[in-house]
Amino acid sequence: MKKSLLSWLFALGLFSGAAPALAAGCAVQDFEHFVSAGDECLVMARFGATDAPRTLVVWLHGDVSSGGPAVYHYAAAKEAAARFSAEGVLSVALVRPGYEDDEGRHSSGTNNGRRDHYTRANMQAVGAAITQLKDHFKPQRVVIVGHSGGAATAANLMGMMPGLSDADLLVACPCDLVSWRAGRKAWTQSENPMRWTDPIKPPVQVVAITGGSDDNTSPDLARHYVEALQAHGVNARFEVVPGASHNAAFRSPMVSDALSSLLQPDPSGSRH
Structure with a gap:
């Protein structure tokens, strides 16, 4: 009986290389729709080179406070993979903890009603997912592109997990949560990127871009953050x-142009 049961399990591929990759956070981690993120499982979409990509570009969406699926960054990820195909770019759009895509897939974890959710646990989950992607695809270089709350996540991770990325592109970043929330309820559970600047050192490269008419994240939030990094020689x-x-x-188009400049290592510094 025991032998028959084992034979049946082998036939199903549960004890062989034919089984899907299993991970602590995902029941099935396929690196196409799902990636493990520590104790969580994040939804993902990938575009471009999957066979020995030269550069992994990870895209992080904003808070999508108006509601609905968090997929607006998919188009940018797909476009970048096409534009930079000759450079061997693999674009991966991650869906942050507690959010969903437009096909019924949900990233585990919580977004706390899409507010005050740049928590240490959520930062660590996104960082763990990117680590999984790095280990699986083995790129030569990693660039993280974040918009709004995704930019805050990327900025936090630079300080919390030095070496996770080689370059970061921060668009409309609320890079100082104290200033950003001034006059409103403070986000007391969230990690503040400005408080994570000290561990950030060369050779990481950073470009921050904000709209001149942005009435959500004013240009000064990212400008002052960049000045703090420059003071560290970044x-x-x-x-x-x-x-x-x-x-x-x-x-x-400035975002795509900035990404183009970040696909190459900083000539003044060495890779870590």
């Missing part, structure tokens, strides 16, 4: 998209 720069709103900045 190759960081700040750019303004003239006349652009909070969401329009993410669609600006």
